Amino acid sequence: xxxxxxxxxxxxxxxxxxxxxxxxxxxxxxxxxxxxxxxxxxxxxxxxxxxxxxxxxxxxxxxxxxxxxxxxxxxxxxxxxxxxxxxxxxxxxxxxxxxxxxxxxxxxxxxxxxxxxxxxxxxxxxxxxxxxxxxxxxxxxxxxxxxxxxxxxxxxxxxxxxxxxxxxxxxxxxxxxxxxxxxxxxxxxxxxxxxxxxxxxxxxxxxxxxxxxxxxxxxxxxxxxxxxxxxxxxxxxxxxxxxxxxxxxxxxxxxxxxxxxxxxxxxxxxxxxxxxxxxxxxxxxxxxxxx
Numbered sequence: 001x002x003x004x005x006x007x008x009x010x011x012x013x014x015x016x017x018x019x020x021x022x023x024x025x026x027x028x029x030x031x032x033x034x035x036x037x038x039x040x041x042x043x044x045x046x047x048x049x050x051x052x053x054x055x056x057x058x059x060x061x062x063x064x065x066x067x068x069x070x071x072x073x074x075x076x077x078x079x080x081x082x083x084x085x086x087x088x089x090x091x092x093x094x095x096x097x098x099x100x101x102x103x104x105x106x107x108x109x110x111x112x113x114x115x116x117x118x119x120x121x122x123x124x125x126x127x128x129x130x131x132x133x134x135x136x137x138x139x140x141x142x143x144x145x146x147x148x149x150x151x152x153x154x155x156x157x158x159x160x161x162x163x164x165x166x167x168x169x170x171x172x173x174x175x176x177x178x179x180x181x182x183x184x185x186x187x188x189x190x191x192x193x194x195x196x197x198x199x200x201x202x203x204x205x206x207x208x209x210x211x212x213x214x215x216x217x218x219x220x221x222x223x224x225x226x227x228x229x230x231x232x233x234x235x236x237x238x239x240x241x242x243x244x245x246x247x248x249x250x251x252x253x254x255x256x257x258x259x260x261x262x263x264x265x266x267x268x269x270x271x272x273x274x275x276x277x278x279x280x281x282x283x284x285x286x287x288x289x290x291x
Contacts, residue, residue, distance in 0.1 A: 004046040020157040045082035048099040057093035060086035068126040075129040082203035108165040123180040130173035201240040204264040242278045
């Protein structure tokens with residue numbers, strides 16, 4: 001899968017970028033001739049959360065369980081993990097984009113005079129934010145940096161990132177995102193690993209990338225995984241992906257190629273062999289299967 005964060009860094013000619021440690025702010029202008037992704041559908045992942053405001057254009061984010069249509073004048077927070085981009089090839093896409101690591105979010109929230117509290121404990125991988133006047137004013141202030149010929153000092157950028165997090169956290173209408181912020185500060189590691197696996201198993205991520213998403217070394221990830229699930233990550237992932245593909249074929253009438261792609265298999269042939277070994281029938285026959 002393509003690392004979205006690294007792909008953006010590799011294309012400074014498409015956008016002006018300001019860096020503050022691992023945090024990154026950029027205005028990304030994507031005319032038709034300057035696309036990061038050249039196909040209709042692309043599988044991506046990011047080890048950092050990111051937030052963006054859409055200036056122009058539209059895209060669809062496909063996660064394991066939902067699809068999110070994002071269009072002009074929408075502010076969105078996407079949690080770290082994997083997804084499928086659906087590009088609309090006839091349109092460009094222009095956004096103000098922020099990559100924000102977990103640690104930066106937690107350290108910023110600790111300086112709040114009031115502890116963060118959220119009654120809602122549910123949150124999606126993609127969350128649309130409330131467009132408050134305060135948030136609109138923040139994006140207006142950011143736009144002035146890109147009009148200047150010199151780059152702002154990193155310490156000033158750090159303050160702007162903190163301002164963004166605190167502005168969002170100060171708005172009770174961002175109930176879903178506040179719940180996620182709370183989870184970052186209080187969630188047990190075991191729950192975090194389970195959440196990472198349940199939300200990303202259908203994407204073709206390497207074990208090293210699953211470990212990175214759960215804030216663990218590869219060795220610690222494997223040890224914790226087997227302690228929680230009682231099996232190896234490879235066996236568990238294959239089982240989950242095959243079950244997911246079965247549901248796509250039987251319940252959503254997906255084609256074999258679509259089910260293979262959306263379940264994290266590298267190829268349709270590998271998928272078909274694994275499917276027959278697991279269920280005892282070829283993928284095309286599962287629609288009549290009673291399972």
